[in-house]
Amino acid sequence: MKPIDMRRVRTVSAKRRKSKVRAADFARAVPPGARFRAFYESMPDILQAKALRELARAVAKAHAARRQIVWGIGGHVIKVGLAPLLDDLMGRGLVTAIAMNGAAAIHDFEIALMGKTSEEVGPGVKSGTFGMAEETGAFFAEAAEEGRRIGFGEALKRGVSRLPHRRLSVLAAARRQGVPVTVHVAIGTDIVHMHPLCDGAAVGEATHRDFLSFAGICAGLDRGVYLNWGSAVIGPEVFVKAVTLANNVRKRPLRITTANFDQLRHYRPRVNVVERPAEKGYDFSGHHEIMMPLFRMALLSER
Numbered sequence: 001m002k003p004i005d006m007r008r009v010r011t012v013s014a015k016r017r018k019s020k021v022r023a024a025d026f027a028r029a030v031p032p033g034a035r036f037r038a039f040y041e042s043m044p045d046i047l048q049a050k051a052l053r054e055l056a057r058a059v060a061k062a063h064a065a066r067r068q069i070v071w072g073i074g075g076h077v078i079k080v081g082l083a084p085l086l087d088d089l090m091g092r093g094l095v096t097a098i099a100m101n102g103a104a105a106i107h108d109f110e111i112a113l114m115g116k117t118s119e120e121v122g123p124g125v126k127s128g129t130f131g132m133a134e135e136t137g138a139f140f141a142e143a144a145e146e147g148r149r150i151g152f153g154e155a156l157k158r159g160v161s162r163l164p165h166r167r168l169s170v171l172a173a174a175r176r177q178g179v180p181v182t183v184h185v186a187i188g189t190d191i192v193h194m195h196p197l198c199d200g201a202a203v204g205e206a207t208h209r210d211f212l213s214f215a216g217i218c219a220g221l222d223r224g225v226y227l228n229w230g231s232a233v234i235g236p237e238v239f240v241k242a243v244t245l246a247n248n249v250r251k252r253p254l255r256i257t258t259a260n261f262d263q264l265r266h267y268r269p270r271v272n273v274v275e276r277p278a279e280k281g282y283d284f285s286g287h288h289e290i291m292m293p294l295f296r297m298a299l300l301s302e303r
Helices: 036-042 049-066 075-079 084-089 103-116 121-127 132-152 152-160 170-177 199-219 235-249 267-275 286-300
Strands: 069-072 097-101 181-184 225-229 257-262 280-283
Touching: 036 225, 036 286, 049 069, 049 132, 049 225, 049 280, 069 235, 069 280, 075 103, 075 199, 084 235, 084 286, 097 103, 097 170, 097 235, 097 280, 103 132, 103 152, 103 170, 103 199, 121 132, 121 181, 132 199, 152 170, 152 181, 152 267, 170 181, 170 235, 181 199, 181 235, 225 267, 225 280, 235 267, 267 280
Parallel strands: 069 097, 069 225, 097 181, 225 257, 257 280
Antiparallel strands: none
16 A cells, blocks of 8 residues: 655745634733623633624614513422512513423422422432422412413412412413413423322323413514423423414414523423524523523623
8 A cells, every 4th residue: 555645745924824713812911800891801712612602682673673582491490599680681571481391380389489499309209208298289270270270380370479489480480470371281291290189181281381371472473482491391392383373374484593502401391492494593501590690690791
């Protein structure tokens, strides 16, 4: 085998070559005690820091144009204490609708009722007591029955708004601020489906009503933004079906900016939120308790 003749290799000037990273894009060291805007502007204009700014600007543009800014949230978002941030963003018009899975609604209810939530699963599974909370199951059974007429999210909003710690509730904040909430569940995925009072027909009818409402919200998402926070399966699957319905009725595709925020990158959020339905999509990985406070401040810096 004849080795390549290195005398025939051609080189090019690095100075004339196109480079993806420039010194102008580098981070800057801000002093201790600097304001957030200085910190935000000091981040490198590269990769995910650049993408975060682009997304924040897209949300700011949608807000200025009075377009929809819809947030999809999973249970972990609630149980790491982010309800006050969502409450604040609703008040600023930066959340125009919320779609949550059953886990998010359950944690939100328990916080509103007791100021606490989240149990140790492992020991409870072995003892058969995991998820057997009387108050939680009974509340959701009643809400599902009422939700047959008015929708699951609306029924939960009404009930949670009467609870002692409602100021810590996303559902109660949404009712107070007039933000629609839809709740999307699959039978058997949530602890309340193990409760003796659970009526599968009521749950199905209530959440189906919310699915149709969510599809209606998506029909108004043209030039708007959809943000999926911490739902790896149900949220993305519901979203892609709702967008399909909206496109079917509209007879033309929605132009949507989307983003997924989660601790790990998963298949469904990537294809069903970031890629398939979107005109422009972003994918961020990181802990919600860090990423949402950062993103909120980014939004406020871009307004």
